[in-house]
Amino acid sequence: MNLVDNYLYHVGKFLPLTQREEILKELKSHIYDQVESESDDEIKAILKEMGHPKDVASEYRNNRSMLPKELEPIISLVIKIILIVMPIILLFVNLIEFLVNNSNFNTLDILRYLIYQVPEIISSVLMIVGLIFIVFVLIEKYFQPEIDTSSIPFDPDNLPTIPTKIYHASRLGSLIELIVDSTILYILNVQIGLIAIYFEGTSIPLLNENFNAILPLINISISISIILNIFHFYKNRKTLISKSVELIQHIFIAIILFFMATNNIFNLTLISGYNLEVVPQIIKISLIFAGVAIIIATVIEVIQLLLSLKDRHLKSD
Amino acid sequence: MPDKTLENLVQELKKGTLVLAVCSQLKDKHYGYSLVDSLNKQGLDIDKNTLYPLLRRLEKRQILDATWSTKSSRPRKYYQLSMYGHKIYKQLRNAYNSMHKQLQCMMEE
Structure with a gap:
């Protein structure tokens, strides 16, 4: 897998769709302008200097986020956990509620009941995600935590490869x-x-x-x-x-x-x-x-x- | 953290004058990396991640003309001040000079 193509693929994931192709073409030309020997080590050094694809892409985005990018990994992790855990807990709780309140039922009744709960679960999860976002905005506004990300250097080798x-x-x-x-x-x-x-x-x-x-x-x-x-x-x-x-x-x-x-x-x-x-x-x-x-x-x-x-x-x- | 504060303030100051620095070099045609090189040689250490999006924004505002050259094995994008860009650059330079004078007077008081 070409290192540059893999890197640009990850930059592209964070770019607006309408400008993605053009920006990536420009970035590719800028990267290869610096290359002399085309060795993997040289390209890795250039990509390392450019930094994480997310940071490169963020410079091209006009709309500034309400939250600093240092907080993004933490928010992303919390939201991921919520998106996985919350629906499971809610489904489980609803299932228990159904089993307690009904004595005569078959598998289809359970399935039907759970399907009816899906919109409620989706709205609950969205509400929790929204609340978490607000909490982080308030933390940033009133506490302004200093998060030092310089201790985690970017390494192009750690990027996942483009899915075939x-x-x-x-x-x-x-x-x-x-x-x-x-x-x-x-x-x-x-x-x-x-x-x-x-x-x-x-x-x-x-x-x-x-x-x-x-x-x-x-x-x-x-x-x-x-x-x-x-x-x-x-x-x-x-x-x-x-x-x-x-x-x-x-x-x-x-x-x-x-x-x-x-x-x-x-x-x-x-x-x-x-x-x-x-x-x-x-x-x-x-x-x-x-x-x-x-x-x-x-x-x-x-x-x-x-x-x-x-x-x-x-x-x- | 006084050093960090100073560093941030200097960065902000640099950012404000970056358009002027870039325009000053783009009276002649340059591609991205040759512009970085040119700015570096004049003592302005510039972050490429800031410069490349800036070139794009200036192109969108029609301050720069950009052309793709396919003469070499890999396509290369060249930038140069447009007619409108020359006009803007002149006005921006005047504004900067007048601001600079005012600031110097203020700081010498």
Whole structure:
């Protein structure tokens, strides 16, 4: 990995999107203007002198932060802890409350209850994050703590490398998937009646009781997907573990599709009298085809993952 | 911490005069690092992280004209005072000189 490209990638993370490309092009030219021998040591010395990517980027930002940049790592750490711990605690507390107040329930009732708590949990977490921010602003305003960061010198070797394409995850993509997953989970478990054929003022459910046997598998798959997307949204990249879980989940989806194809989940009363016996056959073939496509795509991704691991291993040697 | 206070005050003073120093050197064409070098040779030790964003801001305000040169193996960005920049520089220099005189009078009293 090119040291300069890796450094600029990290500077870019803190730059405004509209100017990012141009500023990075300028910075790259400024860096290489100083280079004479292009040795790693020389480039490292130049980058070390420039300082941490965050500091370099902050000079390009016009809007000054309400808090000094010395406090940023502490605030960032506190907020990270809150974002991880708070939802878990709130979910746990809500779960206990549900179990204490209800004696007759099944797994779906718990799941439904917890899904209903999500907006409340999000607003609570946002409120706490806002309060923490205000507390830090007040600390800075009235106490002005002196934090000496000069004792922690910047070392370009400590920067994480740019995630390769296989570990790439965009925040927008993760957010969209999260919304789609949550919506599907809600419809399948709470509003299954919406999946119906509407005809002359009446609606006929599209799925029959065989679908209920497959529903727990779908719920597990979507729940895994939601957890993965929250993780990818937070990290802004995939890790070896999350990528592996994602691949296993893809295989799981393919298995669910095969189950759906072989279990006659559609309501046949819909097509009786219309001579449309070919329709279930087409759906069955489509589901099997989709399952096979997912398996092929997953196998290709597994090969890419193994090759990237091999590359990483060779580089570390 | 008196030394730290002095250091901060000197930094602020330097920052205020940086635009003048940069404009004074950009009557001729310079690329980023050659400008740093030129300023250093004249005794002005400048932080590159301050200079490069400043060049960008001056370019945005049309005080500097910037052009990319692709003659060498790597593209290089050159900066020079624009027509408007020359005018601004002249006025800024006059303002500085008058301020300098006033300050000197005040300090000699």
